[in-house]
Amino acid sequence: MDDARGAGRRHRAAVIGMPVSHSLSPVLHRAAYTGLGLSDWSYERRETEPAVLEGLLAELAAPVQAGPTWAGLSVTMPHKQALLTHLDVIDPLAEAVGAVNTVVAQRSGAGEALLTGFNTDVAGIVGALRETAHRTLEDFPQDVLRVERAVVLGSGATACSALAALGELGAGRITVAARRHAGPGRALSAAHRMGLDSEALTWKPTDPASHAEVAQCLAAADVVVSTLPAGAADPLAGPLDEVLDHLGGARPGAVMLDVVYAPWPTQIAEVWARGGGAVAPGWLMLLHQAVPQVQLMTGQQPDIELMRSALLSALTTQP
DSSP, X not given: OOOTTOTTOOEEEEEEESSOTTOOHHHHHHHHHHHHTOXXXXXXXXXXXXXXXXXXXXXXXXXXXXXXXXXXXXXXXXXXXXXXXXXXXXXXXXXXXXXXXXXXXXXXXXXXXXXXXXXXXXXXXXXXXXXXXXXXXTTOOTTOOOOSEEEEEOOSHHHHHHHHHHHHTTOSEEEEEESOOOSTTSHHHHHHHHTOOEEEEEOOTTOHHHHHHHHHHHHTOXXXXXXXXXXXXXXXXXXXXXXXXXXXXXXXXXXXXXXXOSSSSOHHHHHHHHTTOEEEOHHHHHHHHHHHHHHHHHSSXXXXXXXXXXXXXXXXXXX
């Protein structure tokens, strides 16, 4: 990778997806640039339909010309898995997960860039879970998180990253609860590639008995990662509340990460906290995944606390 501070060269980066109007990634990256003194760097939101993805990547890889040079992209849905077939190099972790959330334009001189895909969502999930456990449990080592039983809600790209994170944390038994499990882009396929011990639980959103079964599974877990979009997990809140009340609360030290950060709190997170479980909000994952993302694009280590402060400020002003 070339020197991200390249003398006299301006750089640009962006978050792509559809939609991205809600994304707070610009807040995090711009705060990082300010802390690093990178006044010649810019970061924007770029609404990107699947049909224009290939053209954008060609723009990213183009030889250096007048104007800002592309450094990289943050990637959100629906492109995390589609990108895999469009890049020059895929980092081994991203390949195993089957999802890319970071593209870096690696250059040698002014010629075309080599486009490399990375996955920092795994680091974001691990960081959010560890920080929450450390903050919540007295004398709990930050580098240790007991995960005998884990549940992942959902089966898409973020769920695949959650499985890799749970594997890194040494999870024993992992259950993937989702409406659909079949397909190469689903979590169970990723678990098989990574050699993880996982089982499928089919969740039927219109079936109260299915809600109760999933709720029982959640209540028995040390770690829960909900990768569902805002509102999708709401039907589980009531059944989970009943189960936790019956059991006398969540398991000691249990942590839930809900990747949603707006609106917050989600119904399921509220129930989990009321039952005594620790909750990691989605913005904490966003923060922890952005730190290595900035490092990959700029070649420098950003100040996480500066980024955290900017993110929390932005969250308080969201409608």
